[in-house]
Amino acid sequence: MERLKTTLCGIPLDNPVIPASGTFGYGEEFAALYDINCLGTFSFKGTTAQPRFGNPTPRIAECTAGLLNAVGLQNPGVEAVIGEILPRMKTYFHKPVMANVSGFSVEDYAGACEKLGREPQIGWLEINISCPNVHGGGMSFGTDPKAAAEVVAAVRRVTEKPLIVKLTPNVTDITEIARSCEAAGADGISLINTLLGMRIDPLRRRPVLQRTMGGFSGPAVFPVALRMVWQVYEAVKIPVVGIGGIASAEDVIEMMLAGACAVEIGSENLVRPTVCKDIIDGLPAVMDRLGIAKLEDIIGGAHGWEKM
Amino acid sequence: MKQQQLEILSNEPLAAGIWRMVLLGDTSDSAPGRFAELRLPGEFYLRRPISVCDAREDRLTLVYKTVGRGTRRMTELVPGQEIEALTGLGNGFDLSRARDGAVLAGGGVGCAPLFLLARRLREAGCPVTAVLGFNRADEIFYEEEFRALGVRVEIATLDGSRGTKGFVTDAMPGIAGSLYVCGPQPMMKAVWRRARAAGQYSLEERMGCGFGVCMGCSIQTAGGSRRVCADGPVFAGEELLWND
Structure with missing residues (x-):
């Protein structure tokens, strides 16, 4: 459908709906439920240079309108992703896919991105400089503009593929990091990753998560995400992908009005596995009701409202 | 996996802290050892995974223990209410290995998934012994239901209020045939130590x-x-x- 089309870093999308990394695996489980080729694309499970088991369990805790996770980047490593998963993926997904990459050193990021960037089906590299779960890793890159720029510049040197930097919200000024990534050669910014949180089991008097703290996501974080997308849209010229608590077609419209050219849907996939398809199917009716002819027309449309 | 609306037919206590919910819906994918994820009304974001106790035609029986806010909320659901569920989750028990006989070891609410397993094994003509362990006599459920299937039932209670005093392993006969186990981690570990051989653990x-x-x-x-x-x-x- 023409009116849902959008573009992400020069690559056309049939619609702006993208399942977020870590909530969609490699798409196989969802492909058994619906034809995932209806998606704009999807961002597959965060990949690291080496295989990782992740953190000890419990890794999941429930919250009002969301959840905490401390999975810790479990993945089979870049070699297995390229050797085993991508060859299978092209049998059930026929569009460019987004590779989400994490690392614990600048070399880790550059190495994994260089390998993944050579794969024909990879459309975008989304580099996660924000995972709050891993000691000595993601957190420091995403909270320091200099370290963030260093990673972006190193990855920029090894790939021509569009480079999207996924930002952590656990910072004082999100625009400073976003500008730093843009200056270092990023083609796009996606935000937000999870907010650092915790829960305590009152009976056992200990944290629910084995790792004490974890990343908070789900509908509860939507206003925080929307605010940060708004701020980053005003701070940079490169495309912005909105992530955080999106659960409906109306949320997608709101995110796009704040400045997102596409959106990623995360937690909701875990509790309503068909949510992405439902949102895509539901968008035209919501657009009719709101008098929106084409989604591309509304990107950043709420900015400058004071002068309207 | 199937996403479907289930209608609650009944929801009642079975034993101390143990409830049974019978739901109306498509049970074609509810094999022994599989589970369903229920979406609860109210403030609960994540679904609740509950193992299948029985599935007969269009009736799905779930037996659950009230341990937290979610399962306590489940006890408030009433017949006629609809509940959204993902069904047919998990791999389930492999029944093909049990021919000459099976020993089923359950601990507490972990006895629930062994019921459909026992029924299917009995229907295939396999002799079944079920060793069911509980803390106290008032927590025992489905003893008669197991017996009605022609299953030999051994009961163990920690406080000795019924059957053998002690753990499931204290009431276990020699393990002849296939072993199927479901219960708390320490109980399963004790069974593994005793059995060593193969066995399937949920x-x-x-x-x-x-x-x-x-x-x-x-x-x-x-x-x-x-x-x-x-x-x-x-x-x-x-x-x-x-x-x-």
Whole structure:
């Protein structure tokens, strides 16, 4: 459908709906439920240079309108992703896919991105400089503009593929990091990753998560995400992908009005596995009701409202 | 996996802290050892994974223990109410290995998934012994239901208020045939120590999605990492790392 089309870093999308990394695996489980080729694309499970088991369990805790996770980047490593998963993926997904990459050193990021960037089906590299779960890793890159720029510049040197930097919200000024990534050669910014949180089991008097703290996501974080997308849209010229608590077609419209050219849907996939398809199917009716002819027309449309 | 609306036909206490909910819907994918993820009304974001106790035609029976706010909320649901569920989750027990006989060892609410297993094994003509362990006599459920299937039932209670005083392992006869186990981790470990041989063990872990994408319930096994929800919940005893 023409009116849902959008573009992400020069690559056309049939619609702006993208399942977020870590909530969609490699798409196989969802492909058994619906034809995932209806998606704009999807961002597959965060990949690291080496295989990782992740953190000890419990890794999941429930919250009002969301959840905490401390999975810790479990993945089979870049070699297995390229050797085993991508060859299978092209049998059930026929569009460019987004590779989400994490690392614990600048070399880790550059190495994994260089390998993944050579794969024909990879459309975008989304580099996660924000995972709050891993000691000595993601957190420091995403909270320091200099370290963030260093990673972006190193990855920029090894790939021509569009480079999207996924930002952590656990910072004082999100625009400073976003500008730093843009200056270092990023083609796009996606935000937000999870907010650092915790829960305590009152009976056992200990944290629910084995790792004490974890990343908070789900509908509860939507206003925080929307605010940060708004701020980053005003701070940079490169495309912005909105992530955080999106659960409906109306949320997608709101995110796009704040400045997102596409959106990623995360937690909701875990509790309503068909949510992405439902949102895509539901968008035209919501657009009719709101008098929106084409989604591309509304990107950043709420900015400058004071002068309207 | 199937996403469907189930209608509650009944929801009542079975024993101390143990409830039974019977639901109307499509049970074609509810094999022994599999589970359903229920979406609860109210403030609960994640679904609740509950193992299948029985599935007969269009009736799905779930037996659950009230342990937290979610399961307490479940007890307030009334007949006629609809509940949204993902059904047919998990791998389930492998029945094909049990021909000459099976021993089923259950601990507490872990006895529930063994019921449909026992029924299917009996229907295939397999002799079945069920060793059911509980803390106290007032927590015992389904003893008669198991017997009605022609199952030999041994009961163990920790406080000795019924059957053999002690653990499931104290009431276990010699293990002849296939072994199927479901219960708390220490109980399963004790059974493994006693049995050593093969056996199928149904695990429990805190889950996010229940269908294999969030990696919330991963465990390390002899064969690498496995997702309890999608690769399990049933694992071969020799595949599990018992830390002993």
